[in-house]
Amino acid sequence: MIQVNNLSKKYNGTTVLKIDHLEIPKGQSLGLVGNNGAGKTTFFSLLLDLIQPTTGNITNNEIQVNTSEAWKPFTAAFIDESFLIGYLTPEEYFYFIGDLRGQNKADIDALLLKYEEFFNGEILKNKKYLRDLSKGNQKKVGIIATLIGNPEVVILDEPFANLDPTTVNRLKKVIKELSENPDITILVSSHDLQHTVDVCDRIVALNKGELVKDIQTSGGTLKELETFFAV
């Protein structure tokens, strides 16, 4: 589904990301782990064509992302709070994203009903604008908004950060369910090795912009990663 060819990103001569080759097949759930500055967010920004690659390219379903925009209809992402529109209520935000993705109100309502437990009664019908929600609740809205309109590629940057323990477990359940769908490719980045191993079929570790590990999840994966990141 996603193919990375000779991709690199340099800022003033410093290489922040360099991935020669990476292929993510359709239906896989990929976990991206690494320390601060490893290049996780840079990679996602390149994938979403928010920054320009210095060399190479990424293709999403055979569409090169920085030359065509045809990948947008089937790709959904939540990077950070800057993906939310602060002066809308959560419902209005969902309907707006729905409008952009060709979904009507009823479709959205059905989807929201499905994730009622995840919202924990703190999001909907609360008469609050997104800007007045706590960071964790904002994140819940952003994550669920990526599921609108049956996307084939879902990108979540640090979804576990800022969430309370209960919600983390619920989120893991949500991601697991998604990954069981063979049509949905999921990319998740995190600092938390445990969570990533729990929900992903495959783990890719980045260090200082380079791909240093690429493993299929198995019983020993967590140990292997912990040894790798040990001081």
Add this chain to the structure above:
Amino acid sequence: MFKYFINLELKAFFRSASVGKSIGLKILMGFLVVYFLLVFLVVGIALYPLLAKSFPDQKPLAIVNSFVIFWLAFELVLRFFMQSLPVMNIKPLLILPIKKRTVIHFVLLKSLTSIYNIFPLLVIIPFGIFNIIEGNYNPLNMVVWMLAMYILVLTVNYANFLIKKKFAENIKAFLPFVALGLLFFGLDYFGVFKITTLSGTVMDALVLRPLLVLVPMLILGGLYFLNFNYLKSNFYLDNSLQSKVEEAKTSDLTWTKRFGEIAPFLQLDIKMIWRNKRPKTVIWISLIFLAYGLMIYTNPQYKDTPAFFVVVGILMTGVFMLNYGQFVPSWDSNYYGMMMSQNIPMKQYLSSKAGLMSVSVVVLAILSMPYLYFGWNVLATNIACALYNLGINIPVLLFAGSFNKKRIDLEKSPFMNYQGTGATQWLVGLPLILLPTLIFYGIYKVSSLEIAIVVLAAFGIIGLGMRNLIMDKIAEGYRKRKYATINGFKQQEN
């Protein structure tokens, strides 16, 4: 400590994403400032001889003294709209070992460096010197008079500071003051209550008894203290947080559906304007500007310069367009990255912005229809101006927007958030106003008023006809500069 603050300010200016544009504007402002400095100096020097010649039976100082009150009122209004207040990002400073007092004093003293405090000096000092030489006043008394005048100017400075801070959230609150000012002006004009006499008596007394200068000094000190207290009590983050959690009003904007594809963006824009203080202020300014015509059309001085009516027409019908359009796409800067990763055709996004501005131009044009009272040519000029705004100025603003890289923080706490509420925002609009005026003036000179109006309207209609083509080109520009825009919007600024 001030040394550090000044250093921080310089860095914030030179390291911002829009430093090029800012410097350009500053240079332009510089020229204007020099021009006004000269104008004020000339007024200051010419004032005494002029008054002495025109009113030989009155003392020039007495005349000036009686108008001091109007001068101060005028200055307050001018400052309210034109002077941008000093801003400072206090959040990082809150928990550092810096006394709050120091920060507040810095902000308050910084406002003294404003050029608006220099202009009056250029009138006060020459006029005072003339009084000593020609008017045989005691030098000491005149020096005290000059001092008192300057203290009054500074009082206006801090009064404006306070008013602007308190009412920036709510421009409606300024209206009672305008009404009060007009009332006093009216009472004076019709001779019911002479506020000029009062002002004259008070100021004359001050010249006779220099010790009275203590009174304005006390007022100035009091205002400084009020400002200080206000800022100090707002020097908390939660102060803004608490009042901020307003109950969300969900609004049903299904009527926008009839606009078809651009409906979702139109809804978003309307909510953006209605739910954020800053864009909401733009609406109020637009309505206030409708009265601009009253000031010009009633003045016989402009009767023979119809080209000036074009300035009025463009401003009246386009004031929303100018204020809103010059910050496209910065209004969406908080979530521009999301917009760019969504399934949004750039042209639709821009068409929605153009649509919103077009509606505003049409509405304002309709609201300005009653100016027909001042003659058919006033109405025709306004309509031609509206067409020109629709056809030419909207695409120009959108095109210029593709170079916008400055973030607007809609959600920033009301504390010291006055981005773009100074003179610069009017300056950007200058070419948009001057160009049609020059075109009009040129044609009016070589032919007639009617032809000039028709030509101006024709420009607009041609622009409207080519709208689709032009929008394609503009959208192309936005796509090309997308990365720079996203990067610029990520920068947090004061």
